[in-house]
Amino acid sequence: MMTENTAIAIGSGVVGFLQAIIVLVLMGIRSDIKDIWDRLYNHYHEVECGGTDCGRLHTGNVVIPGAAR
Numbered sequence: 001m002m003t004e005n006t007a008i009a010i011g012s013g014v015v016g017f018l019q020a021i022i023v024l025v026l027m028g029i030r031s032d033i034k035d036i037w038d039r040l041y042n043h044y045h046e047v048e049c050g051g052t053d054c055g056r057l058h059t060g061n062v063v064i065p066g067a068a069r
Contacts, residue, residue, distance in 0.1 A: 002010075
């Protein structure tokens with residue numbers, strides 16, 4: 001027969017193992033999200049426009065030469 005302490009020890013081991021798997025999965029997801037944001041922030045477009053047209057641009061990183069900030 002399994003004693004109560006043995007059952008608690010086995011249960012704790014299982015919970016610890018599952019926590020380790022969850023942490024590894026979340027680390028992978030975090031790394032993937034960081035890669036996506038790095039790709040987005042390192043992707044530039046240069047546009048030329050005048051007047052109020054440039055004020056309405058709401059895309060990723062857009063380089064507007066000579067635009068006032």
